[in-house]
Each structure stands twice: as structure tokens, then as C-alpha cells.
Amino acid sequence: MKKYFEYFKIPFIVTFVIIIICVFVKASHNSQESFEWGNEDAEKQENVWDVANALTDSQREELDGIITDVEDRIGCDVAVVIIDESLEGLYSTSDASRWVMNFADDFADVHEMGYDAPHGDSIVFLDNQYRESDGHVYSWISTSGRGMDELTVSDCESIMDDALYDLDDYSTSDDYFRAYSRVVELLPVYMGSAPAAIQIFKPSYIIFAALFIAALYIMINWNSKAGVRTTSSTTYVESGRPMIKRKQDTFIRKSVTKVKIESSSGGGGSGGHTSSGGFSHGGGGHSR
């Protein structure tokens, strides 16, 4: 045991220092500007609409608290809607990913959501746990107002990729709670100020990197010390280097090709469209 601590002394110290720095950074940035509600009706509305009964009561309550905090940080009315029913045939389009979009847009319209005013700044996260006939489970983040201005389609997709990656048919209410609260927590991250590096530090990437490093560490320390070659190509060469008689790099010709850059499919935009209620929405989808 003593040897263990001796061996990991420096890694432990380094980790400790990093933790201190990170905690300090977090603490010093927590006192951010916050917004004021301008729409009392929306403020009083439920934040969590768990029609599918995916969460326990206490989880619903906790998620509600998280949403209330986030709403003031981003200045948007936020709702998490969980349903478990086929949306097939409800809308004119046959594209299943559009069904959740229409549902989420309509939800915002019907509830007159908006942080500043009805049909104002809002974000609806819809998870339809029902596996549609094409074998996929669809989710959508519908944005409008400030939410639409500050979240691009790819932001919405990244948020759901990051948060929902480990959900499947066997997920428990704990899994769902973790995933949904992460979606909500990621909203302020992606809205405006989050550094691009957050994309690299996704939980799945972190775990993968840690596994990789641990495996590498074990491999290196297993039996590699059986011996490694410590001679180089010049060990036995007289005067330590070869005599170069001719070294020639003659330019012959060059060829240039040019390719038109395809603009990426709306990844940078807000994905704006108009809902059946006549309101403008943005957002992005996810399927699993």
C-alpha cells in the first residue's frame, strides 16, 4: 500500500492541482448575468411533462429545479416533454424525424411558451420513447426567439448526441433522468459562451480516452521491459554518420486540383421553419 501511494504520488498531486483549478474556475464563473421573466403565465407552467412516466416523482421534481435555474441563465422558457406513442399519420410528412419536430413546435405554440412574452424565447426538448415503425426512437429540440438565435441545428444535434448516447430500450428511470438533465445542463453551454473544447470533452470521449490510456499503460508496463533495442542506425557507423556522396531532390513538375467546397447542410443555421400555428421555430433532431 505504501508503495502504491509512492508510485502514484506525482499523478495524485497533479490530479489534485487540476481539480483545485477546475473547481476554482467553476466557482468564479458561477455568478453570471441572469435574466428576468417577462411572462408570468409561462413561468408558472410545468417544466417537465412526463406523459410517458419515465421518471419517478422525485426525479421529476429535481429536473424541474434544474430547469428553473437554467431558464434564468439563458433567458428562455424551457420544457422537457416525454411521450411514448407513435406519431405516425399525425402529420402530412412521411419523414419520421419531422413528426417530433412538428409535435415539439406545436407544444410550444399551444402552451404559449416564452420567457419574455407568449410565443417568445423558448426551448422544448421532446423525447418520444416509442419506437416508430422504421425502428428508430426520435427526439427533437425545438427553439424559438433567443433559443433559435443562439442554438444552431448542429448545436441541438450535439447536445442530444452527447446526452442521449447511452439510452436504449432497457434504460432505467435513472438513465433517463441523467440523460434529460444533461440535455438541460448543456443548453447554457452551447448558447453563446461555451468554448469549442467542450465538444472534445464529451463523457463518452473521456471514458474512451481513459480506457485507452489505462490499456496503454498496462501494455507498456507488462513485459516490455524484457528489453528494448538501444542501438541506433549510427551506433556502429564510423565517425557516427555516413558519407553522403549525392543528395539530390530535383523538382520535376506539379499538378493542382481544385474542388468546390460544399456548404454544410444547415449545420451553422438555426434550422428555421414555420409551425402549423404560424410561429417561427428552429432546432434539430436525434434518433436512436
Add this chain to the structure above:
Amino acid sequence: MLFKCRNCGGNIVYDPVKKAMCCPHCESLDSEEKLPGSSIVNNCPNCGAPIVLKEHTSATKCPSCGSYLIIDERVQEVYEPELIIPFKLGKNQVKEILYKEFGKRPFTPAGFLSYAGLEKMEGNYVPFFMYDYSADINYSAVGTKVRSWTSGSYRYTETSYFDVVREMDADFEKVPVDASVEMDDTKMDLMEPYKYGELEKYQDKYLSGFYAEKYNMPSTELEGRAEEKVQRDSEELLKSTLGGYATLTNVNKSIRTDKKGVKYALLPVWEYIFGYGGTEYKFMVNGQTGKVVGTTPVAKGKVIAYGATVFGLVTLIGFMIRMALMAL
């Protein structure tokens, strides 16, 4: 032959630490006297007990009286080594090096350090042939370098083609190949490099106190291995001059090697065998530089515990950074 002490008559051995002939009995320095005898058919010149020799043994220890004997016929005339690197590290220094090395290997069972029994500890002079080669490297190829940039809504990729020619000579000196069947070739290769600055003209006295073999086969039989090493190193030398190209399409590549000479030398290797859990663990240590070759047992529990710690720390750091980034 056998080295006797003029003062007390004891068997004098070469002491790597004092770098001198030293009598372990009366501690006299350089008081040696060469006692001839101990040929292949003879008995021990000290006690008269019969000596059983292996086919190539040139220095050994009398099983009866413990005197270190050097077999005359196997270190003379055609078997006389031209060069030798005398042992530089003594028994205790090597033991220290080994324990330090074991301590550095995190997966070594804790018990190995305390309970492993030292079953054998032998200083061996291993016969080596040292080859001189000249290599003539000729190479030509078409190389490409790629540059790309964006202008307006277009991405440009420019590929430049070069005529690449390399001609070089390399003189390889004293490329070592072990001439012992008993010694594992891979392990002997891993003992390299020796510091050739300390090569000396062969003297019988350096063998006293150690085991040794004469070369097991003629130098011509081992040329192939020397040539392989020269080829490998030449390839690497060539490669080191070819940086900066994205692709190289060979037009012509030839590495011609030419043997210039060969010398017979003895190089020092400590052999330590530890017994642990019913298994023998063999370590070779370069008797000049202290480089260790050999595997230690692996404690599975330690692998799991240490691996999990690394995993845990990296994960923790990752999530901490993530948390800080999210707050920014």
C-alpha cells in the same frame, strides 16, 4: 591455467570494482602468479579433482576446491581472443541494479523482491565476432509533396513531384554477433551497445573469477547475422535522409555490403536466475553498462489496481476539465 597468490597461495580473481587482480583470502592486490595446467584432459591444477568441461567452456570453476580455472587450449592460438571488455560491474552492484529495476516495474509482485531466491549468479564472458563492413547505398525514387489551401469557395491541392537521389557510403565498425549457441541471440542483441572505448587487448587475467566460452562456430558461419544488422541500419540511415515527402515511389534501391574484417572478442554478461513461485526468472545484465534484459512475474491484482487507478485519474481529470469548461 590458474592464478595463485604469491603471498598466501590462494586463488586470485579479477575484481571489476578495484579494476585489479585481487586475492580474496589475504586481500593482496596484483600479487598473481600464473600456474599452468588445467588443459582439457587434466585434473584441477590446484586440488587434482577431475574437471568435466562442456564442449566450448574456456573458463570455469573447479567443483571441488572452487578455484577459477582457465583452459589453456581454449584461449590460445586460434582461440585466443583479440579483444576483451573486462567486467566493470561487480556482483553486488549488479544485484543493486536488478533490485532497482524490479522496483521500477509496477506489476512485480511485492513478494518477488523479498522472497525470490537467487539461484544462480554467474559472470560470463560471451564470445563475439565483431565485423567491419562497408555499405554502399544507392537510391532513387519519385517523391511527392502535397500542399493545400482554400481560396474563395474552392479548395486547392497542389502535388509537387521530385526526382529523389541518394548515394551514400557507411563504414560499419565492430558490428557484434554472439558466437555462443547457449546464449540466446535475441537477448545478446539486446545487451548492445557496449562502449567500445573500453575495449582492451585480451589478457588471461581478466577471465579469472568468471566463466567463459570460446567461439562455438567459425566467424564465416555468423556473417549472415552481421550482414542483416548492417542492412537494417543502412535502411534506417537511408530513411533518415528522406523526410518531408508525402509519398515515395522507388525507382531503384540497392544496398551493397562488403565485409572488411572480423575480430574475435569476449564481452561481459552477468547472468542472474531468481526462483519465485516454482518458476525460474532469468536476467541478463550487461557487465559493462548494466543494461537489464529479462522479465519479472506479473501480479494480476496489481495490474488491475494500477490500471484502474490510471483509468480513474484520467476520467476524473477529464470530467473536471469538462465541468470547468461548461462554467466558462
